[in-house]
Amino acid sequence: MHTITVTVPLSLAISAYDHVRDLRPQGIDLLVLELPIEEIFFRFTKFREWDASEMSFGKAVSLLSEERPDIVAIPVFPSRVFRHSAIYLGRDSSIRKPKELEGKRVGIPEWAQTAGIYARGMLQHEYGVDLAAIDWRQAGVREPGRIEKVELKLPKGVKIVAMPERSLSEMLAAGDLDAVISARDPGGERLFADYQQIEADYFRKTRIYPIMHVVVLRKPVYERDRWIAMNLLKAFEEAKRSSLARIAEIGVSQVPVPWIAEQVRRWRALAGEDFWPYGVEPNRPTLEAFLQYSLEQGVARKRLAPEDLFARETLESFKI
Incomplete structure (x- = not known):
């Protein structure tokens, strides 16, 4: 039996992170645009120029708190920085x-x-x-x-x-x-x-590890092929695991910074084995704090729960 493989084209703008370089989502023909982060935010926030985008978490929360948001997020957090x-x-x-x-x-x-x-x-x-x-x-x-x-x-x-x-x-x-x-x-x-x-x-x-950026999809893209959200989440997770394994390597210098493996060891001892978690539950203290701050500071238009931000297909997964 002859099988025809068809993939869905998807454009994604994101920074050139090591933890996304191995991104290969199943069933998706991915066109990646690596642009300066301010340019990504400006062009997507203003014009929605591509299908999926890295986005400022604050701006994403603001837009997702609108009455009829035209984006949906997946719980992938490319950038996190204490402030x-x-x-x-x-x-x-x-x-x-x-x-x-x-x-x-x-x-x-x-x-x-x-x-x-x-x-x-x-x-x-x-x-x-x-x-x-x-x-x-x-x-x-x-x-x-x-x-x-x-x-x-x-x-x-x-x-x-x-x-x-x-x-x-x-x-x-x-x-x-x-x-x-x-x-x-x-x-x-x-x-x-x-x-x-x-x-x-x-x-x-x-237990707050500040999330700076999130990955979002234009809602029409998500609603046309809802499976894209979970396939992207899985691919981001796999790419991140590969990156974390690289930077923990002690035999060779994967990153041109001395003692990086020791820094990884120390942070893992403090934050746990998966010290850069995706998904809602591992990030609940951070998500709830940020949503509270966004509401108090007038960035969010209404009170949101973490589950309100993300495609529902990404909120849980199968178990074996």
Whole structure:
């Protein structure tokens, strides 16, 4: 009997991560676009130019909280970063404690930037910082003209002044900002100098490992072939396992950084065998915290549960 193999074409924009380089989803003819992350976010958020995309988790949550969202997510998280390290001060700043940010001028690239949502949530819930007591300024990190990409419903008392003709790095260097919260380094000194130890302690306490990016599908693509969601999740999982095995290798240098295998060993001892988990259940503390922060900060339009974000086919799997 002659078998004809037919695959479904799918375009995907994603960064060139080691943990996605072996991505080979069954039944899918994948066209991968490797672009700068800001370009991916801008073009997909504004124009939906491809079928599937890496997306800012904050913007995805904002869009998924709409009445009729036109995207659906799968629980794949290509980028995760603790964000105590994302709070920068001017070179000669007198600020020493998070609470001292109150009453100060703090710059952000976008209120809905995922890094900022986590950092503000952490400042509010761990250190008692009143977000409404901060003078917020919005601008591009290195270039003028950056704007918010999703609609916001800011919490009571929070005001943001857009600075379209300046950049955060320039304002911080000039002394026109006291601090910046940003995924990218604007220059200056970190508020938390010993951020690695502080972030490790934060993880031990909360089990929150901040998710920065998520993979989403355009809803018409998903609804046409719903099996695509689970096949993609499985393929991402397999690609990630291959990557984690590579970076744990001690016989050869898979990554051009010394002691990387020891770093892997330490993080695995803290976070568990699968220290970069996909799926809902292993990430529930992180997902629930982020959804709470997004609602409190006016990024999400309504309260969401983690299960509301993802294709239902990806929420459970078979057992043997």
